[in-house]
Amino acid sequence: MTLLAPLITGFMRDYMPRQRGYSPHSCEAYAYSFRLLFAFAAKRIRTMPSQLHIEQLDAALILDFLVHIERERGNGATTRNLRLAAIKTFMRYVEYQVPSALEQIGQIHAIPVKRHDQKLIRHLIMVEVRAILNAPDLTTRLGVRDRAMMHLCFAAGLRVSELVGAMMANLSLQRPPSLLVLGKGRKERCLPLWKETAADLRAWLTLRGSVRVPELFVNAEGTPMTRAGFEYVLEKHARAAAETCPSLRGRSISPHQLRHSCAVIMLQATHDIRKVALWLGHADIRTTEVYLRMDPTEKLEAVEAVVPPELRRGRFKAPDALIASLLADISPPPA
Structure with missing residues (x-):
C-alpha cells in the first residue's frame, strides 16, 4: 500500500x-x-x-x-x-x-466524460456594453478606475485573471497603444488598443498615484485588484446601467460576458474566426467555434449564398363544407 x-x-x-x-x-x-x-x-x-x-x-x-x-x-x-x-x-x-x-x-x-447540452453562451450587445461603461462616475478616482478596467476587459477580450494580472510594465500608450498579456498556458500575446480605451487608461494612470505594486489596477487600499473585487465592480455598474438600459434588468453580468461580447462583435466585423481565436488567445480554434453558433449573420450569409431549389407550386382547394361534415359524421362499422 x-x-x-x-x-x-x-x-x-x-x-x-x-x-x-x-x-x-x-x-x-x-x-x-x-x-x-x-x-x-x-x-x-x-x-x-x-x-x-x-x-x-x-x-x-x-x-x-x-x-x-x-x-x-x-x-x-x-x-x-x-x-x-x-x-x-x-x-x-x-x-x-x-x-x-x-x-x-x-x-x-477509461471513465468517459459526460456529454451535455451545449447552450449558447450569453453576451452583451453594443448598446448594453455602452450603458455599463457609461455607468461609473468619472468625477471620482474610483469611477475613472472602474471605467478603465471594464473598458479594457471588453476591448481586449480579456479573461478576468488576465485583467487583474495586467502589469504596468506591459502597457504601452505610445502610438499605437498596446498591452502585453500573459494568458493561459503562459502564452503571451500583444493586443493593440482602441484610442478610446487608451484614453481611459491614461486618465486612470494620472490618478493611480505612487502605488508600490506592479499591477495596473489596484483597489481602494492600494493593493492589487482581485477577481472578486472586479466582479463586484462590474455587477455594481451593471445594476446602475439597468436604470437606463431595460434589457439589463434582472440579469447577472459576469466578467466573461464582456469577453464573449468582444468576440461576437469582432466576428461580426471581420467574419474571420481565426482572427477572433488569435485575439482571445485560444490555443485550439475549436474553442472559438462556439461564437459561430452564437452569431446569426454567418448563417444568414450562408443561406443567401445558396440558390434554393425550384419547386412546383400548387393551390390547396378546401372541400365543400357540407361534404366535409358528412365525412366527419361517418364512423367505421364495428368489427
Whole structure:
C-alpha cells in the first residue's frame, strides 16, 4: 500500500509548477478538485485524508465521487468533467511513481466524460456594453478606475485573471497603444488598443498615484485588484446601467460576458474566426467555434449564398363544407 500524501505533494509542488509550468491559478483549481475528492474518500473509507492510500482511489470510488458532486453539490456536467480531468492528470503522474497501480489507473482513465447540452453562451450587445461603461462616475478616482478596467476587459477580450494580472510594465500608450498579456498556458500575446480605451487608461494612470505594486489596477487600499473585487465592480455598474438600459434588468453580468461580447462583435466585423481565436488567445480554434453558433449573420450569409431549389407550386382547394361534415359524421362499422 502506498500513501497518497507524498504523491499529491510531489504532484502539486514539483510536477505541476516546475516540470509542466502550470500557472498558480491552474494549480489552485486542481488543488480544489483534490480537496473535494480526498474529503469524500476519507469519509467513505472512514479514515483521515492524510492516511489515504493510492490503491483506495479506484474507479468505483471515483465514479461515486462524480455522482456525489452532481447530486449533493449541484455541479453540472462541465464541472464534473473538469474534476475528472484533474484526477486523470494526477493518475498519469502516479503511473511513473507506482507502476504496480497501472491496472487500477487504466480503469480510471477509461471513465468517459459526460456529454451535455451545449447552450449558447450569453453576451452583451453594443448598446448594453455602452450603458455599463457609461455607468461609473468619472468625477471620482474610483469611477475613472472602474471605467478603465471594464473598458479594457471588453476591448481586449480579456479573461478576468488576465485583467487583474495586467502589469504596468506591459502597457504601452505610445502610438499605437498596446498591452502585453500573459494568458493561459503562459502564452503571451500583444493586443493593440482602441484610442478610446487608451484614453481611459491614461486618465486612470494620472490618478493611480505612487502605488508600490506592479499591477495596473489596484483597489481602494492600494493593493492589487482581485477577481472578486472586479466582479463586484462590474455587477455594481451593471445594476446602475439597468436604470437606463431595460434589457439589463434582472440579469447577472459576469466578467466573461464582456469577453464573449468582444468576440461576437469582432466576428461580426471581420467574419474571420481565426482572427477572433488569435485575439482571445485560444490555443485550439475549436474553442472559438462556439461564437459561430452564437452569431446569426454567418448563417444568414450562408443561406443567401445558396440558390434554393425550384419547386412546383400548387393551390390547396378546401372541400365543400357540407361534404366535409358528412365525412366527419361517418364512423367505421364495428368489427
